[in-house]
Amino acid sequence: MxxxxxxxxxxxxxxxxxxxxxxxxxxxxxxxxxxxxxxxxxxxxxxxxxxxxxxxxxxxxxxxxxxxxxxxxxxxxxxxxxxxxxxxFSFVFIRITIKTLRCIKRSMVGLFSFISSPFLLAYNIVARQINGVKNLLNFRKK
Structure with missing residues (x-):
């Protein structure tokens, strides 16, 4: 050639x-x-x-x-x-990328939920104690 x-x-x-x-x-x-x-x-x-x-x-x-x-x-x-x-290739690439991003998002949400659950539990316990003290103080004011 x-x-x-x-x-x-x-x-x-x-x-x-x-x-x-x-x-x-x-x-x-x-x-x-x-x-x-x-x-x-x-x-x-x-x-x-x-x-x-x-x-x-x-x-x-x-x-x-x-x-x-x-x-x-x-x-x-x-x-x-x-x-x-x-x-x-476009349709396949978009589908795979969107599915991958959704999977990553679900994993991140699950990980965040797992990591934050002890903090939420501690917050709820402390908030209940504070509300109990507030109710007790409000009861004594009356």
Whole structure:
């Protein structure tokens, strides 16, 4: 195969992997937005940061793979990689990530409950004693 063609195929594949990474990054961003539900102003800032990071990533990949030469096949590589990721892996990644985050959340809640239960028990005992003393003092005032 001609050296120029093999180089173009390699650049196309690198850009495809870049598109797959952009799809993964987009899913992480969507999950983040779904969990934290930012307000309107924060959404504008997050969107601007997201696109800035994506733009820097695309420029870096094109610069490292093709010395920043803009060719049609580089954009086609990014678009096809992003499309392949969205059609084949996005749903699975989001499901697994959300299930993992829910499991972590349940574990953290359970751990917090386990750790805080002796403190809550001590608080309830002390609160009952204090309420008993208050009732006794109020009874004697009458």
């Amino acid at each position: 001609d050296s120029a063609i093999s180089n173009q195929v390699l650049v196309f594949l690198i850009c495809m992997y870049g598109g797959i990474f952009l799809g993964l990054f987009y899913d992480i961003y969507r999950i983040f937005r779904r969990i934290f539900r930012p307000k309107k102003k924060a959404t504008y800032i997050e969107d601007a940061l997201f696109w800035l990071i994506c733009s820097l990533f695309v420029f870096s990949v094109i610069f490292l793979a093709n010395y920043a030469e803009l060719r049609f096949y580089t954009f086609l590589g990014f678009i096809s990689g992003f499309y392949i990721y969205m059609k084949l």
